[in-house]
Amino acid sequence: MASLFRLLLLLMFSGLTGASQAAEPALLTQFLEGRNLDQATEALKQAIGARNFTFVRQQAIDSRLVPVDWEAKSVRIVYFCNFDLMDAALRRSKLTTQIMPCRITLIEVDKGVNLIAVNPAWISEQWNAPDLHSGCQQLKQDYLAILEEAAL
Amino acid sequence: MKTPIFALALIVATAQAVASPVSASKAGSMQSALDDLSLALIDHGYQLVKVQPIDNALVKRGYADPGIRIAFVGKEEQIQQALAADPALLNLLPLRLTMEKGADGIRISSDDLAQWRERMPSAGPVLQKWEDELAAILSDYRSIE
Numbered sequence: 001m002a003s004l005f006r007l008l009l010l011l012m013f014s015g016l017t018g019a020s021q022a023a024e025p026a027l028l029t030q031f032l033e034g035r036n037l038d039q040a041t042e043a044l045k046q047a048i049g050a051r052n053f054t055f056v057r058q059q060a061i062d063s064r065l066v067p068v069d070w071e072a073k074s075v076r077i078v079y080f081c082n083f084d085l086m087d088a089a090l091r092r093s094k095l096t097t098q099i100m101p102c103r104i105t106l107i108e109v110d111k112g113v114n115l116i117a118v119n120p121a122w123i124s125e126q127w128n129a130p131d132l133h134s135g136c137q138q139l140k141q142d143y144l145a146i147l148e149e150a151a152l
Numbered sequence: 153m154k155t156p157i158f159a160l161a162l163i164v165a166t167a168q169a170v171a172s173p174v175s176a177s178k179a180g181s182m183q184s185a186l187d188d189l190s191l192a193l194i195d196h197g198y199q200l201v202k203v204q205p206i207d208n209a210l211v212k213r214g215y216a217d218p219g220i221r222i223a224f225v226g227k228e229e230q231i232q233q234a235l236a237a238d239p240a241l242l243n244l245l246p247l248r249l250t251m252e253k254g255a256d257g258i259r260i261s262s263d264d265l266a267q268w269r270e271r272m273p274s275a276g277p278v279l280q281k282w283e284d285e286l287a288a289i290l291s292d293y294r295s296i297e
């Protein structure tokens with residue numbers, strides 16, 4: 001009976017630990033002041049290439065959900081990847097598909113463009129796999145470098 | 153004695169429910185899975201926005217075939233739903249379904265939206281709605297003969 005309660009306490013403590021690990025921000029952001037959506041997209045594509053990632057495609061947020069003429073002009077998605085990293089990640093765990101391909105959302109506002117990415121290190125917190133988390137921390141650093149370079 | 157065991161079972165079951173993405177598996181090829189998924193999507197007012205053939209992309213470049221494709225799916229009103237609940241949800245759209253080839257066929261699974269619900273409680277109802285819709289779509293996918 002006592003060991004059962006210890007197990008219960010351990011489970012509850014594990015839950016709290018999981019909650020306390022939520023220190024990672026969910027989103028990584030960068031603001032490109034004075035740029036429009038096309039200029040920001042171009043800067044982002046160059047930054048992606050400079051960090052050894054490959055641009056995959058860009059699309060409006062509502063692409064193929066509405067007629068082309070009606071697509072949102074202020075919200076765009078840019079997808080990119082690094083095939084070496086993708087191959088290595090998939091060999092380790094198929095969980096990593098949740099962060100593939102890499103993606104940055106661009107939102108044009110009055111004075112510039114917001115670049116927003118979901119933090120892969122935040123996603124990997126739920127996997128309870130430290131070896132995967134370290135790789136996602138590295139990918140987070142790549143995202144930050146790309147966002148920073150796009151803003152130069 | 154029964155109460156702690158029940159509590160333990162409840163905790164474990166709850167943890168699993170929160171951590172598990174929605175998924176469905178059935179026998180068949182990747183192409184037949186895509187066909188069936190497309191039918192299921194249409195029945196629920198969804199569109200297949202794009203399929204990212206990660207398997208083909210890697211094989212073409214000399215890597216091993218991981219048997220993975222990503223299907224991007226959605227419907228127009230989800231953008232308004234995201235903007236009304238929390239614009240951060242735009243980063244989830246279009247929604248993603250991972251298609252994984254295994255020994256027994258194709259397994260399709262959603263991303264884990266529970267993590268988003270925990271971080272953005274105010275967006276919980278919208279996220280739950282999307283998750284329920286994906287669960288219904290995958291249930292239909294599984295039942296299509």
